[in-house]
Amino acid sequence: MKKHIIKYILDFLVIVLGISVSFWVNKIQNNKENKINEIHVYEDIRMELNDLTEMINERTEKFTFDLGLVNKVLSESLDAKYNYNDLFVAVTDYRGFEPKIEIYSSLKYDGGLKYISNTEIKVAINRFYSSNHVIYLNMEDEIVVQREILKHLYTNYPSVLLNSDSKEFDDIYKINYFQNIITNDLTLKSLLKSKQRFMSMKLRGIDEYKFSHQELSNLIDKALSN
Numbered sequence: 001m002k003k004h005i006i007k008y009i010l011d012f013l014v015i016v017l018g019i020s021v022s023f024w025v026n027k028i029q030n031n032k033e034n035k036i037n038e039i040h041v042y043e044d045i046r047m048e049l050n051d052l053t054e055m056i057n058e059r060t061e062k063f064t065f066d067l068g069l070v071n072k073v074l075s076e077s078l079d080a081k082y083n084y085n086d087l088f089v090a091v092t093d094y095r096g097f098e099p100k101i102e103i104y105s106s107l108k109y110d111g112g113l114k115y116i117s118n119t120e121i122k123v124a125i126n127r128f129y130s131s132n133h134v135i136y137l138n139m140e141d142e143i144v145v146q147r148e149i150l151k152h153l154y155t156n157y158p159s160v161l162l163n164s165d166s167k168e169f170d171d172i173y174k175i176n177y178f179q180n181i182i183t184n185d186l187t188l189k190s191l192l193k194s195k196q197r198f199m200s201m202k203l204r205g206i207d208e209y210k211f212s213h214q215e216l217s218n219l220i221d222k223a224l225s226n
Contacts, residue, residue, distance in 0.1 A: 034115055034117075037112070037115040038115040038116055038117060039224065040112075040115075041107060041112050041113065041115050041116060042116075042121075042220045042223055042224055043224070044103050044107065044112075045103065045104065045107070045125070045216075045220060046217070046220045046221070046224070047103065048100075048101065048102075048103040048104060049213060049216060049217050049220070051100070052099050052100070052101075052213060053213070055099060055100075056099075056206065056209065056210050056213060059095070059097055059206055060203075060206050060207070060210065062095050063095060063199065063202055063203045063206060064203060065086075065090075066089070066090040066095060066199060067090075067196070067199045067200060067203055069082060069086060069087060069090040070090050070091065070192065070195065070196050070199060071196065073087065073090075073091065073179060073182055073192070074182070074189070074192060074193065074196060076179065076183060078175065078179060082175070083171050083175075084163065084164065084171045084174040084175050084178070085164060087175055087178060088160075088163075088164045088178075091149065091178075091182075091192060091195075092146065092149055092150055092153065092160075092161070093146070094142060094143055094146045096139065097135055097136075097139065097202070097205075097206065101129060104125075104129050113125070118219070118223055120219055121216070121219050121220065121223060124212070124215055124216040124219050125216060127212050127215075127216075128209075128212040128213060128215075128216045133205065133208070133209060133212075134201075134204065134205040134208050134209070135202060135205025135206050135208065135209050136205070137201070137205070138198045138201040138202060138205070139198075139202060141198050142195060142198035142199060142202060145191055145194045145195045145198060146195060148191050149188065149191050149192065149195065152187060152188055152191065153188075156185070156188075157181055157185075159177070160177070160178055160181065163177070163178075
């Protein structure tokens with residue numbers, strides 16, 4: 001009887017040990033697969049960040065140029081290096097910011113982001129890809145003001161819009177004409193002042209976006225090099 005009990009105990013211990021070893025091996029295998037998947041996620045996001053670099057730099061340059069032109073118009077210090085179309089676009093048009101984030105969106109909805117184990121990278125990803133990023137907060141307000149500017153020009157100064165395609169006058173004449181209107185029309189000037197403020201906020205927003213972009217890039221580069 002005692003021998004049977006010992007045998008049963010040994011058999012039980014062998015089964016328990018076998019199950020434990022199996023769980024341990026599976027855990028190691030899962031951790032290995034998760035680590036591989038995590039690296040793939042980092043590589044995918046890094047590729048998207050690389051693609052966004054050129055777009056961020058291009059938008060930063062355009063936002064800076066447009067704001068500089070509006071500043072000069074409002075201070076009546078416009079110089080000869082600008083042409084009429086530059087002025088027309090800066091005052092009446094709107095430059096948006098719509099980065100392509102298909103890879104992030106795919107990882108988010110396919111569940112790929114769950115493989116990220118680095119808390120610092122998780123926080124940086126949420127910060128960079130947040131829909132509440134500073135750059136987006138005032139864009140709608142700028143669009144509203146831009147439409148009001150166009151409406152005001154349509155109604156009161158149609159020549160300003162027609163001059164954009166006109167060959168009848170040179171750029172100097174058209175710029176001076178537009179500058180005089182902005183200087184003397186307080187309604188238009190106040191609208192442009194509002195647009196200037198939203199453009200300034202947009203430029204600050206893209207500077208923060210660029211910082212978040214660089215921060216996330218550095219963290220992922222560090223993770224991939226380990």
